[in-house]
Amino acid sequence: MIKERKKNLYNLAIWTWSWVATLAIATFGSKYIWDDHRVLTALAVSVNFVHGILMIIANRKMFNNFDELERKIHLESLALTLGLAVVVGLSYSLLEVTNLIANDAEISNLVIFIGLTYLILVTINTRRYR
Amino acid sequence: MKNKLKVLRAEHNYTQEDLADIIGVSRQTINAIEKEKFDPSLPTAFRISKLFKLPIETIFSFEEN
Incomplete structure (x- = not known):
């Protein structure tokens, strides 16, 4: 149980940090990196959205292990x-x-x-x- | 709900951690059940009953608040 919990917590931490990182890239990237390029901005937002969904799935998995x-x-x-x-x-x-x-x-x-x-x-x- | 979990655990020389591992819950849950702050679910009560080879009603007794 403890081993499974540590694994779930580790997964949630990874997906949370990657979601935060992709959110920061989507927020500041269009302004400071790719100069308001619409396609790149849409791509960054999509990647952030997918990471958000994966974070939710990891959270659900941890909740079900409680x-x-x-x-x-x-x-x-x-x-x-x-x-x-x-x-x-x-x-x-x-x-x-x-x-x-x-x-x-x-x-x-x-x-x-x-x-x-x-x-x-x-x-x-x-x-x-x- | 009243229970004799603490007494039974002591009689069988289990720590809260041991019992938690056997039953498949956290140590905090065992502690909360012993202190009668939390009523266990039916599957947990059955697992405890099976472990100590006692009927559920011998370990747990219902008291109206």
């Missing part, structure tokens, strides 16, 4: 994260639409919020069952 308590911990954390992401995301968007905040509502802020919320909730839920 035992019952770990699944419960992660499911509770995911449910709360999803709820908070929808509520906070829409409130954030509404603040921008109604001009209550000066800057644009960036999707990256929501992604950071989701990541941090999930991390905090998994930590809290793991401690609950210690």
